[in-house]
Amino acid sequence: MKKYIYVSLVSLLLITACTTDLDQSPDNIANADELSDYTGILNAAYFYQHGSVTPMAVMGDFRSDNAVMEEEPYPAFDRFNTDLTDMEDQFFGPFYTALYKSITSANIVIANSEDATQVGEAKFLRGMSYYKLVQAFGGVTVVLSPIAIEEIPNFDYSRQPVSDIYTNVIIPDLQDAIAALGTTSSDGRASSYIAQCLLGKVYVTQGDFVNAETQLAAAVSGAAGAGFSLVDDFAAIFGEANENGNSEIIYATRISSSVSDEYGFSEFWEWSGGLETKSLNPLDASLIAAFDAVAGEIVDVDAGDLRRAVTIDVDALASPKFPQAEGPDHDWIEIRLADMILLYAETLNENGTDATTVLSLLDDIRERAGLNALDPGTINTQELVRQAIADERRLELAFEGHRWFDLVRTGTVDAAMGEAVNPNYFVFPVPISEILASDGVITQNPGY
8 A cells, every 4th residue: 555645845855865754654644545535635735825825926026127125135036146046945945845735735636536526626726836836947846646655766856848847737737627627616716717717828828829819718708607807996806805706806815814824924915015124115116107107098187097006105115905904814816807808918919910909808907997998090010019918917917926927928028127137037046955855856947
């Protein structure tokens, strides 16, 4: 009988050094092949996503031109050199470990559960976990089944190419989730519609706009049928009081102050809100300027862009997007409808659709923000439409962890950051603890 170890990747590596350790299992966790109900392990796969939330938020906004760090060594996020390796303990290590814990849990469910819905949810979580890992680090170790004790010393922990991970893991997992799950979701669980939205994002990230168009067209046209729509008030998207029953939030990692959070550092809402002493004034002047730039497009000059007061506080130089009083209960929005609409518009533009059709997709988002519709007579080339969509994504999604990854996938890092950035620094450093634990089988990203 094989005994499976229910721990993170780094722990799997570390225990290979000692035979007595290999003979031990946590007393409170049953062997995988002794279970008949995998609900608890599936719940664990959801829970471990908590540890990825704040690191993803910090990577997405503080590495970009939306936010800045202040106290050393944290301004390493604003420098493109080797300095980020000092951030392992607070960001990259917990992020890496949490996602591999989620993957480990998902693997156990996939390998053992006879419940097709459970397997579909587990595949969604595994696909999403690898998608986050690849965005952050590039190629990573791939583990697609529970690892038996006797298999640990000979397991191949080497990093696999990004293209292979997309082709062999992320896309098939999401496709399987779409096929296995129902169209509706409850209690923060995955559905076929949610998996389809994520698959569309994945194709856009790859630059595969043909397949992206298929998925995103279905996601946008099928939103109402799946129970999703843009809310009328931008401010009503955010805050703990608005989370349950919010028609715009397609999928969120659920967080509650009543449930112990494995992530032991300052949370995402503290960083963006200027509550963390390492960055009391996180708002980048560039984001203020981006909001100022839409002055000529505003319907009501007195009201301005209705997203502005929700997103930035110029006096505090911080973001009030996630209200501080509700901080410990803020869910992390992974996917919302406005994001899908903007990605669909981007995809159509890249596939050569006319400007009138593409820009019309932005109308509802801009109207909600108090802005006039964009004029296809003026914004009439693919490049101009591309820039208009990018500008809209920045203002709409600021402090939701998208900006840096948008810049990387669109090849606009240098223009946004105002300097020539070595592509080595488009990704983040692999945790040194993982490199050491693997005896160098897991390698560091170039430049770090």
